[in-house]
Amino acid sequence: MILIIDDDVAVRTSLSLFLKHEGFVVFVAATPEEAYPIIEQQALKSVLLDMNFSMETSGKEGLIALSSIKEMKPDLPVILMTGWGSIPIAVEGMKIGASDFINKPWDNTALLESIHTAIKLSGDDDQGKAGSVTRKQLNDKFGFENIIGDDPQLQSVLKTIGRISATEASVLITGESGTGKELIAEAIHQNSSRRHKPFVKVNLGGISSSLFESEMFGHKRGSFTDARNDRMGRFEMANKGTIFLDEIGDLDLNSQVKLLRVLQDRTYEVLGDSKTRTVDVRVICATNRNLKEMVAEKKFREDLYYRINLILIQLPPLRQRKDDIPLLANYFINNLKALYGRDKLKISQKALSWLKELFLSGNIRELKNIVERTVLVSDKDTLEIKDFEQQLDASGVAKVSNEVPAVGSMTIDEMELSMIKKAMEYHQQNISKVARCLGLSRGTLYRKLEKYNIPYETQK
Numbered sequence: 001m002i003l004i005i006d007d008d009v010a011v012r013t014s015l016s017l018f019l020k021h022e023g024f025v026v027f028v029a030a031t032p033e034e035a036y037p038i039i040e041q042q043a044l045k046s047v048l049l050d051m052n053f054s055m056e057t058s059g060k061e062g063l064i065a066l067s068s069i070k071e072m073k074p075d076l077p078v079i080l081m082t083g084w085g086s087i088p089i090a091v092e093g094m095k096i097g098a099s100d101f102i103n104k105p106w107d108n109t110a111l112l113e114s115i116h117t118a119i120k121l122s123g124d125d126d127q128g129k130a131g132s133v134t135r136k137q138l139n140d141k142f143g144f145e146n147i148i149g150d151d152p153q154l155q156s157v158l159k160t161i162g163r164i165s166a167t168e169a170s171v172l173i174t175g176e177s178g179t180g181k182e183l184i185a186e187a188i189h190q191n192s193s194r195r196h197k198p199f200v201k202v203n204l205g206g207i208s209s210s211l212f213e214s215e216m217f218g219h220k221r222g223s224f225t226d227a228r229n230d231r232m233g234r235f236e237m238a239n240k241g242t243i244f245l246d247e248i249g250d251l252d253l254n255s256q257v258k259l260l261r262v263l264q265d266r267t268y269e270v271l272g273d274s275k276t277r278t279v280d281v282r283v284i285c286a287t288n289r290n291l292k293e294m295v296a297e298k299k300f301r302e303d304l305y306y307r308i309n310l311i312l313i314q315l316p317p318l319r320q321r322k323d324d325i326p327l328l329a330n331y332f333i334n335n336l337k338a339l340y341g342r343d344k345l346k347i348s349q350k351a352l353s354w355l356k357e358l359f360l361s362g363n364i365r366e367l368k369n370i371v372e373r374t375v376l377v378s379d380k381d382t383l384e385i386k387d388f389e390q391q392l393d394a395s396g397v398a399k400v401s402n403e404v405p406a407v408g409s410m411t412i413d414e415m416e417l418s419m420i421k422k423a424m425e426y427h428q429q430n431i432s433k434v435a436r437c438l439g440l441s442r443g444t445l446y447r448k449l450e451k452y453n454i455p456y457e458t459q460k
């Protein structure tokens with residue numbers, strides 16, 4: 001059951017014809033006032049909401065209606081219908097809790113996709129429910145065997161992936177370098193209906209702004225000085241599949257506008273060719289930067305931010321899931337066992353505990369590298385602390401956390417974070433003691449706890 005709220009009778013009629021044809025039961029309302037009783041009484045699955053209901057074109061009426069609907073039924077997904085040029089209103093709406101926004105005139109396929117996604121994500125259909133499934137059930141159902149970890153934060157990420165993979169929703173994955181963003185993006189693709197189509201990864205951090213269009217949209221021979229041949233762009237390569245835009249936080253503002261357009265209406269032009277093309281892609285983005293902060297600093301477009309993060313997945317750094325370190329190390333060892341035919345290979349218990357205390361700023365990738373290097377260099381069956389230590393000393397990468405780390409292995413922020421966490425643990429969250437021992441005022445400490453997202457309880 002869907003409700004269309006729009007003052008234009010032509011829009012109501014054509015939308016309801018289309019949606020009835022697609023099998024929905026449709027209600028219509030010309031104004032929010034007319035809509036409220038329907039929302040109250042009917043078990044609606046979704047609402048399509050126009051943003052203007054009088055001569056006013058600011059979209060404010062739509063926002064007020066959206067707030068009222070969310071107050072009445074917080075879980076009911078609302079999709080906004082906005083005119084061109086009203087992106088800021090759509091962004092405001094997303095902040096209030098809209099599920100998505102589509103531009104008028106709308107494209108029927110995109111609209112249907114958006115409705116299905118909103119319904120699935122609201123957990124209102126059977127596929128949407130993750131419930132209290134176990135890790136084994138998740139593995140059986142979604143093939144997560146290669147994503148190792150028992151940490152509750154990771155488990156919740158896996159549940160989210162299970163829930164959202166089959167939808168078309170754009171996903172933003174955040175996390176420090178080496179925390180598994182790409183692995184997660186691939187798992188989403190593998191669990192979607194696009195799994196037999198391409199998964200195209202683009203490292204946006206490595207693309208200069210002058211080459212952005214040619215790289216992403218392709219070019220025709222002769223369209224600029226160095227264009228000696230036609231070139232296919234990444235979006236075309238990813239057509240029908242998934243495009244994984246890594247390091248999206250590194251994109252300059254000019255390129256952000258160009259990206260927004262293709263993400264918004266799925267159209268683009270190849271450089272040197274005026275024909276507009278359409279593309280059908282699922283978009284997954286990743287970054288190790290704080291995009292919200294960048295939006296506040298005007299370094300990242302707010303409309304693009306809301307376009308890419310319908311679903312936000314935050315991957316914890318390894319230091320917040322230390323208990324997973326032995327599991328991961330054993331997993332890497334098992335893979336190497338098979339690779340090198342050394343079936344007696346293992347890591348001693350002591351070495352596993354020791355690995356847990358390493359400061360690994362490069363997270364899982366760094367752990368994997370250390371294990372691989374140690375296996376290559378040592379010919380023993382059981383790897384001990386000193387085998388790993390030799391590797392660390394030789395490469396100067398990680399160090400046990402109570403020493404000052406090697407130059408280049410850590411930034412000041414990382415060191416600060418690690419020190420604050422350690423002090424919090426040591427003084428059992430006693431803010432005054434932690435502040436005193438770190439030489440900070442309590443106010444400064446609170447700010448830093450916020451900055452690094454370290455949980456704490458406010459104390460008098």
Ligand SMILES: Nc1ncnc2c1ncn2[C@@H]1O[C@H](COP(=O)(O)OP(=O)(O)OP(=O)(O)O)[C@@H](O)[C@H]1O
Binds near residue numbers: 148178183
């Ligand atoms: N949970 C995990 N289980 C097993 N292997 C993992 C896990 N997470 C990450 N890895 C492995 O760690 C390495 C780094 O992961 P990945 O490339 O996905 O990280 P990333 O966050 O995308 O890194 P970057 O930000 O540097 O691009 C890969 O080899 C990946 O297979």
